[in-house]
Amino acid sequence: MLTPKLRDPETTRPEGRRQVITVRLPETLRDGRGAVMTMDAASLDDIIGNLDLAAERDELYNFAVNGELIVHGEHAVTLADGDEVEIVVAFSGG
Numbered sequence: 869m870l871t872p873k874l875r876d877p878e879t880t881r882p883e884g885r886r887q888v889i890t891v892r893l894p895e896t897l898r899d900g901r902g903a904v905m906t907m908d909a910a911s912l913d914d915i916i917g918n919l920d921l922a923a924e925r926d927e928l929y930n931f932a933v934n935g936e937l938i939v940h941g942e943h944a945v946t947l948a949d950g951d952e953v954e955i956v957v958a959f960s961g962g
Contacts, residue, residue, distance in 0.1 A: 889947050891915060892954040894929075912938065912945045915953060930956045 889909045893901060897919060909915045912931055916922055921929060931938045931945075932954045938945055947953070 885949075887947065887949040887951075889915070889949075890952045891919075892952070893919075894955055894957045896957060897921075897929075897955060909947055909953075911943075911947055912953070913943050914947075915955075916943070919955075928958055930958050932956060 886908050887910060888906050891905050891907060891909075893903060893905065907915065907918055909918065912933075915931075930940065933945060933947065934952055937956075
C-alpha cells in the first residue's frame with residue numbers, strides 16, 4: 869500500500885475554484901447512484917462526509933487515489949482537480 873504525496877491545499881484549491889473528483893462506488897454504496905459519480909472534494913475526508921461513511925469507513929472501505937491504495941486509516945489525503953478515487957470494499961480471510 870502506498871501513501872500518495874500530500875498536496876498543499878493552498879496550491880490545489882484556489883479561492884472559489886471547484887475541484888471535480890471522479891469517485892467510483894462499489895455496489896454496496898450505490899443506493900440509486902451510478903457506479904461513477906463526480907463531486908467537489910478537497911480531501912478523502914470530504915468524500916467520506918459527502919457519502920456519510922464516517923462511522924463505517926475504517927472497517928468496511930478502503931480508498932485508492934489515481935490507482936494508489938491509501939494506507940488504512942489515512943484520512944488527510946489531499947485531492948487535486950481531476951483526481952480519481954475508487955472506494956473498495958475491505959475484506960478479510962485467509
